Amino acid sequence: MKREYTKKEYQEILSMQLTESALVRSKIEDAYGQIRTGGRKDTKSFYNKGLKGLITGMSAVAAALVLSVTVCVSNPALAAKLPFIGNIFQTVNEDSSYPGDFSKDAMQLVKPGEEENNPYVQTNNGITFTISECNYESMAMYLAVSIESEAGFSDMMQNFARYGSYAEEDESEMYTKYSTLYIGSTSTADFSKAGKGIYEGDPAKGTVSPYYIQGKFIDEHTFAGIIRVDLMHMAILDGADGWNYINNEDIPEEFAYTLKVTDIFADYEGEHLAGNWDFSFDVKLNHENTIKKEIGKTNEQGIGISKVTKTAYELYATLELPEGKNEADYCVAICDAEGKPLESQGEYAEIYSIYNRDVSKVTIYVVDYETYMNECKGNNYVNLPSKAVFQTEVEF
Amino acid sequence: MSILVKKAQKGDADAFIELIERNRMTLLRVAYGYFRSEEDVADVMQETILNAFEHVKELKKPEYFRTWLVRILINNCNQMYNQNKRNCGLEEAVEIVQNLSSPGDVEFHEMLRSLPEDSRVIFQLYYGEQFTTKEIGEMLHMREATVKSRLYRGKLKLRAEMQVV
Numbered sequence: 429m430k431r432e433y434t435k436k437e438y439q440e441i442l443s444m445q446l447t448e449s450a451l452v453r454s455k456i457e458d459a460y461g462q463i464r465t466g467g468r469k470d471t472k473s474f475y476n477k478g479l480k481g482l483i484t485g486m487s488a489v490a491a492a493l494v495l496s497v498t499v500c501v502s503n504p505a506l507a508a509k510l511p512f513i514g515n516i517f518q519t520v521n522e523d524s525s526y527p528g529d530f531s532k533d534a535m536q537l538v539k540p541g542e543e544e545n546n547p548y549v550q551t552n553n554g555i556t557f558t559i560s561e562c563n564y565e566s567m568a569m570y571l572a573v574s575i576e577s578e579a580g581f582s583d584m585m586q587n588f589a590r591y592g593s594y595a596e597e598d599e600s601e602m603y604t605k606y607s608t609l610y611i612g613s614t615s616t617a618d619f620s621k622a623g624k625g626i627y628e629g630d631p632a633k634g635t636v637s638p639y640y641i642q643g644k645f646i647d648e649h650t651f652a653g654i655i656r657v658d659l660m661h662m663a664i665l666d667g668a669d670g671w672n673y674i675n676n677e678d679i680p681e682e683f684a685y686t687l688k689v690t691d692i693f694a695d696y697e698g699e700h701l702a703g704n705w706d707f708s709f710d711v712k713l714n715h716e717n718t719i720k721k722e723i724g725k726t727n728e729q730g731i732g733i734s735k736v737t738k739t740a741y742e743l744y745a746t747l748e749l750p751e752g753k754n755e756a757d758y759c760v761a762i763c764d765a766e767g768k769p770l771e772s773q774g775e776y777a778e779i780y781s782i783y784n785r786d787v788s789k790v791t792i793y794v795v796d797y798e799t800y801m802n803e804c805k806g807n808n809y810v811n812l813p814s815k816a817v818f819q820t821e822v823e824f
Numbered sequence: 825m826s827i828l829v830k831k832a833q834k835g836d837a838d839a840f841i842e843l844i845e846r847n848r849m850t851l852l853r854v855a856y857g858y859f860r861s862e863e864d865v866a867d868v869m870q871e872t873i874l875n876a877f878e879h880v881k882e883l884k885k886p887e888y889f890r891t892w893l894v895r896i897l898i899n900n901c902n903q904m905y906n907q908n909k910r911n912c913g914l915e916e917a918v919e920i921v922q923n924l925s926s927p928g929d930v931e932f933h934e935m936l937r938s939l940p941e942d943s944r945v946i947f948q949l950y951y952g953e954q955f956t957t958k959e960i961g962e963m964l965h966m967r968e969a970t971v972k973s974r975l976y977r978g979k980l981k982l983r984a985e986m987q988v989v
Contacts, residue, residue, distance in 0.1 A: 432983055433935065435951070441935045442952030444928045446852055455866040456848070459873040464837045468874050525967070610965065628884075631895065631962075639965050661958075696902060696965075755956070776958070777969040801976045 435798065513560045514540045516572035516652050523606040524642030526656045526774040527783040528741040530563040530570045533714055537562055552703035554578040557689060564711050565739045566718045567676060567779070569657040569685070573641050575609065575692060580648045582699060589645070589694035606642045609651055612691030613637045617662065617711075622680035627662045636661065638687065656774045657685070659713075660744065676737075685709040719824055724748075727818045731758070733792055736822050742773040743780045745792045759800040761812055765789045769809040787824060794818040829886035832877075840880060844873055847890055850953050851897050856936060857945040858901040868904050872897045894953070895963050898945070943978030946971055 433441070448456075462468055512519045517531035537548040538560040548559045554577060561572035589607040615629035615637040629637030636658070643653020660676050686708050692701040717740035726732030730750035737744045745760050760778045762770045765788050770780035793816035795804055804811045813819065831839035844851075851872060855865045875896050883892050939947050949955045949963065950971075957975070961968040 432979075433938075438935070438947065438951035441931050442853065442948055443954075444853075444932050445849055446856075446932060447926050447929050448848075448852065449862050449866070451862050452852065452866040452869055455870040456844075456873065459870045459877075460841050460844075462874065463840060463877050467877065636962050772967070772969045774967070777967075777972060801972065805976065 512646065512652060513538055513543065513558060513574065516560050516574055517563070517570075517654070519646075520572075520606075520643040520652050520654060522783075523644045524654050524656075525606070525772065525781075526568075526570075526642070526654070526741070527781060528570070529783075530572070530654070530741070531561070533565075533717070533740065534561040534563045534570075534572070536560065537709075548707060550705045550707075552705055553701070555692065555701055555703055555705075557703075557705040559687075559707055562709060564713050565741060566659070566713050566715050567737065567739050567742055567744065568659055568774070569711065570741075571655040571657065571687075573643070573653050573655055574646075575641075575651045575653075577649055577701070581645065581651065585694045585699050586645050586648070588698060589651075607644050607651070607653075608640050608642050608694070609653065610640045610693050610696070611638060611689050612693075613639065613687060613689045615657075615685065615687045617679075618684040618686075619674070619680050621683070624674060624678060624680060627674070655687075657687075658774065658776065658779075660776065660779065679713070681715070682710070682712050685711050721822055721824075723820060723822065725818075725820050729817070731794055732818045733760070733794065733820055736790075736792065738782070738787065738824055741782065743770065743782050743787060743790065744778065747778075747794065757797050758817075759795050759797055759804075761793045761795060761800065761804065761809070761816075763791045763793070763809070763812065767791070769812070789821060789823045791819060791821050826886035829880070829883065829889050833881050833883070833886075837877075840877055843889060844876070844893075847893055850890065850894065853932070853952050854894060854897055854945065854948055855901060856933070857948040858905060864904065868897065868900050871904070872900050875900065891955070891959060891963070894949070894955075898963055938982060940978050940981050943974045943981075946974050947978060950975060 514536050515531070517529075517534055521527060521530055538546050538558060543549050543558075550557050556574075556576040556578075558574045558576070559571050560574065563570040586607070589609050613629070615627075617627040617629075620626055627635070629635050631637065631639075638655045638657055641651075641653040641655050643651060645651050659679055662674050662679070686706070688707075689705040690702065692703075693699060719738045721736045721738075723733045723735055723745075726748055730748070731753070732748045734746045734748040736746070743762060745762060747755055747758060747760055749755065749758070762780050764770055764782075765786040768785075770782065770785060770787075770790075773779045773781035791813075793804075793812045795812065795816050799815050804815050828839045828843050832843055851869055852865070855868050859865050859868065872893070876893055879896075883889060936944055936948070946960055946964070949960045950957065955963070957968050957971045960966070961971045964971070966974075
């Protein structure tokens, strides 16, 4: 029977020790038996029961199972047809959850008319993947992408990219004004010249690589969008104990970045476009627009904000907590000079977009997670001043 | 745990099995978030254990073993769901729950079934397994904001259903 549960009940019940069925135990013991005798003996894994040919960005396990012989070539003929090459940022700068006037400080990787033999224009399996512009800000890199399909993108793929899982529900308020294509990718950021090691973005290894592109379909053959590469949450090999998170401030100004895309899809359970598209970038981060303010204020319990960082596109307030407190139990909300809440820039909830907002003065609130979700989210932002456990104003 | 991982990476089968035993309940509970059929849960557990053994050498940071293992499980659950879509219907699910041996099992399955489908695994990972919303977002290919929103909407949906009843 359905009933409403408290947080404590969720935690207690969902972490219960379950009784294992004989069937589950037997399969586990069978796996242990295979491992004790050197590895897999049973070749009838469920993958072999009718492989669809999927590659996902989630796991090298799945990727290793799907082998396709592919050849990457530049395709000047296709690229030449794209009138927006070199101007993708301008075309889609508002068509994502991370909007911004990225063309302002962008570098062109593919100039109109120079598509031939350009390493940033690659065709594989009938899909031309182009990265025509880049913008290397200090908190995130933005890559302008076009994906052209010779065969055309199916209606289903276009619809799912636009409406996602809400496509079949009457929840029009949940529709985003942009489309999202997911990618399976691995990436590297080589900080070794600065003695900082190499970041490997690989979901199979527990690290993050770009996994989606937001933008719009220009027509049934062409998708244009922007990849946001986060520079705030990277972990690098320190050579001794394994991987450690690297502070954004410790990322060197110049480094080499690679992005290898192997899969494009809108719906995980739907159509997948597999291939190999490999790109390399010589990155030089732009710190000119970055302003850092040391705050160092807390409430009596030690909860507060240590510093605030603003770039040309985003704003981030670093939470300060006493020992034993968990960041996941708090939300940091920021309101602009007009008192309106800023929206998240990309996948991390607390990196905020400042696009078209007056952030000459901002108010930062730290709120208990449950309180924020129940009483301050969305239109309830007016409750932030009364519900926050800490708040402070910052002027830029 | 790190020492066990390092031993497992050197091919020590017993160390690897010990690691799985320590994380067995986590795998089982998350698998139930995807499947109601015991056969599916048994299959995905077996495949995950074998996959993990085959790839444990690639794990760079031993302390991420649990996160890494759950990622493999989730990937396998998604793959398996796509492959055979064998998860049973409501009637069969009820039968499974009725056949469960302890009141705790019944309570666990009742709670899982009460949650909206698109939030079920998120609730399990967040409340049951204590992963952060950021980690869950990375595991499920979702924005952290979406994870938080699903947790919130899941509770709201449940509350709304209570009011209708």
